Amino acid sequence: xxxxxxxxxxxxxxxxxxxxxxxxxxxxxxxxxxxxxxxxxxxxxxxxxxxxxxxxxxxxxxxxxxxxxxxxxxxxxxxxxxxxxxxxxxxxxxxxxxxxxxxxxxxxxxxxxxxxxxxxxxxxxxxxxxxxxxxxxxxxxxxxxxxxxxxxxxxxxxxxxxxxxxxxxxxxxxxxxxxxxxxxxxxxxxxxxxxxxxxxxxxxxxxxxxxxxxxxxxxxxxxxxxxxxxxxxxxxxxxxxxxxxxxxxxxxxxxxxxxxxxxxxxxxxxxxxxxxxxxxxxxxxxxxxxxxxxxxxxxxxxxxxxxxxxxxxxxxxxxxxxxxxxxxxxxxxxxxxxxx
Amino acid sequence: xxxxxxxxxxxxxxxxxxxxxxxxxxxxxxxxxxxxxxxxxxxxxxxxxxxxxxxxxxxxxxxxxxxxxxxxxxxxxxxxxxxxxxxxxxxxxxxxxxxxxxxxxxxxxxxxxxxxxxxxxxxxxxxxxxxxxxxxxxxxxxxxxxxxxxxxxxxxxxxxxxxxxxxxxxxxxxxxxxxxxxxxxxxxxxxxxxxxxxxxxxxxxxxxxxxxxxxxxxxxxxxxxxxxxxxxxxxxxxxxxxxxxxxxxxxxxxxxxxxxxxxxxxxxxxxxxxxxxxxxxxxxxxxxxxxxxxxxxxxxxxxxxxxxxxxxxxxxxxxxxxxxxxxxxxxxxxxxxxxx
Numbered sequence: 001x002x003x004x005x006x007x008x009x010x011x012x013x014x015x016x017x018x019x020x021x022x023x024x025x026x027x028x029x030x031x032x033x034x035x036x037x038x039x040x041x042x043x044x045x046x047x048x049x050x051x052x053x054x055x056x057x058x059x060x061x062x063x064x065x066x067x068x069x070x071x072x073x074x075x076x077x078x079x080x081x082x083x084x085x086x087x088x089x090x091x092x093x094x095x096x097x098x099x100x101x102x103x104x105x106x107x108x109x110x111x112x113x114x115x116x117x118x119x120x121x122x123x124x125x126x127x128x129x130x131x132x133x134x135x136x137x138x139x140x141x142x143x144x145x146x147x148x149x150x151x152x153x154x155x156x157x158x159x160x161x162x163x164x165x166x167x168x169x170x171x172x173x174x175x176x177x178x179x180x181x182x183x184x185x186x187x188x189x190x191x192x193x194x195x196x197x198x199x200x201x202x203x204x205x206x207x208x209x210x211x212x213x214x215x216x217x218x219x220x221x222x223x224x225x226x227x228x229x230x231x232x233x234x235x236x237x238x239x240x241x242x243x244x245x246x247x248x249x250x251x252x253x254x255x256x257x258x259x260x261x262x263x264x265x266x267x268x269x270x271x272x273x274x275x276x277x278x279x280x281x282x283x284x285x286x287x288x289x290x291x292x293x294x295x296x297x298x299x300x301x302x303x304x305x306x307x308x309x310x311x312x313x314x315x316x317x318x319x320x321x322x323x324x325x326x327x328x329x330x331x332x333x334x335x336x337x338x339x340x
Numbered sequence: 341x342x343x344x345x346x347x348x349x350x351x352x353x354x355x356x357x358x359x360x361x362x363x364x365x366x367x368x369x370x371x372x373x374x375x376x377x378x379x380x381x382x383x384x385x386x387x388x389x390x391x392x393x394x395x396x397x398x399x400x401x402x403x404x405x406x407x408x409x410x411x412x413x414x415x416x417x418x419x420x421x422x423x424x425x426x427x428x429x430x431x432x433x434x435x436x437x438x439x440x441x442x443x444x445x446x447x448x449x450x451x452x453x454x455x456x457x458x459x460x461x462x463x464x465x466x467x468x469x470x471x472x473x474x475x476x477x478x479x480x481x482x483x484x485x486x487x488x489x490x491x492x493x494x495x496x497x498x499x500x501x502x503x504x505x506x507x508x509x510x511x512x513x514x515x516x517x518x519x520x521x522x523x524x525x526x527x528x529x530x531x532x533x534x535x536x537x538x539x540x541x542x543x544x545x546x547x548x549x550x551x552x553x554x555x556x557x558x559x560x561x562x563x564x565x566x567x568x569x570x571x572x573x574x575x576x577x578x579x580x581x582x583x584x585x586x587x588x589x590x591x592x593x594x595x596x597x598x599x600x601x602x603x604x605x606x607x608x609x610x611x612x613x614x615x616x617x618x619x620x621x622x623x624x625x626x627x628x629x630x631x632x633x634x635x636x637x638x639x640x641x642x643x644x645x646x647x648x649x650x651x652x653x654x655x656x657x658x659x660x661x662x663x664x665x666x667x668x669x670x671x672x673x674x675x676x677x678x679x680x
Binding site for chain 2: 024
């Protein structure tokens, strides 16, 4: 399968991840992507660097003021007295508040969801290259490929139209889906990351032309906590076009594959002309953040079942953290997919 | 003037204040209150410890699930794998989300507004004693005193009905105002802290029996960033009973006193039977957080002008940080008030 990958993700290596009251190393580190790229190359997959598609296909999903924020905030932050080296929110608007302020610290809280999306000097460049990889993979499918895989880092599915969060800045999955809409009338998104694809849900919440399906750990006890519940079905034109399939922590291959099959069933009713898979592998039994017990062979089976839909598919890398098995899991999924 | 003060605030001494991307010492430290108490004693003010009023007068303002959270969360947090010693949010619900989850980390984000309200083992005990000091001062006024001063720590005016924030856990000012409603039909709150009294505004947002007036630094460039704008006037029965008077950073005695006089003008129209002053002194020219340039003599004048309303008044200590002048500023305000 053709793989799109940019080494520019190495420009994004934050150190300040506030987690459970302490600053710890972020699990969303650069080695994740370099390991996967090396394994893909070794397995004979063709790897191409993304072209520069500019901002237009990103603006089709993200708010203009948010993109300006992402591009400029690190320099503005660096000018603040007493500021640390990385942009991290210490205040967020809450359910009693609704105003976007002018000041730097206030803007940071407005445009970020949590402390898991620190912004360093190179974050914008890395996020842009990651989004371009997703767009490039979508272009390959628009040009007739059955499928393409975008090895995106940073990941994207927690990013809303105007908000970063959970290691995500630009929603690569949503950008790819929107890009596919240039040719395909109806596009479906299947999110198999262990975390709910809350940003993607938010972006397509009121749209009936993009079906969003997410299989994930029950948010009552897991990130993103406040969204990802089954009664969130979309609104307006999008009502009925969002499907959340939360599973209990500890779910195994069988529970996971069953939920994905339910998602694929809903997808068949929608009859999408193209598909984007938000492919996280933090469902794996040895993932440090993972709440599930999915095994490597299950990813191969998963790839096979998704490919059986026989629709043009863009696979976008989302989560999956510090395990020796991460590259192997990606390879297993792609191998399963290619057996169609 | 009678002063109500509990030494139990010393049980609350958090160390983890995430500010501008770094963990720094919190300016809301215990010495603030001990310095003020020592100066008041030295100046001959009578200091009494608060009685135990239980939870009923606090439940009149705060949500039951929030009080249970404050009381129990430190123990639940301590049981989390990898948790730091203090409860600090790393994720918050945002404008796309509306669900209160079950898990500990999610609850922390639900019930806190920012990283400036870490919860240590003794926070609940300290916050309760602080609220009881405010209630005790209100009791003195209910029993016929012209005025009483509650030396509250932790402060309260950023706490909403169900949310801590900005060094605040229980909204002492709102609790005192609600307690005064036992006898007085209409109660006004005048908030002269340099920060908008956003929690107080939120608590009385839909009520016409409590007028909330706040003079503060323009939130477009200052905490709490997302509330405190002049067009926030209340809603429902409370429409027109909230008044925000933001001032530019750098405002001096003259600008500050003028804004307070505008607030007092609005208050006269309301004809309150009792008053609560949310008395922050972080407007002072040498306050480390302060955005204003108010001088010590201006607090004396401020006290005099508020006393000229000639209505029963509870003065509740809010902010005011690491300056040698803090006790002097409190004394000047109380002295000015007592010249009536």
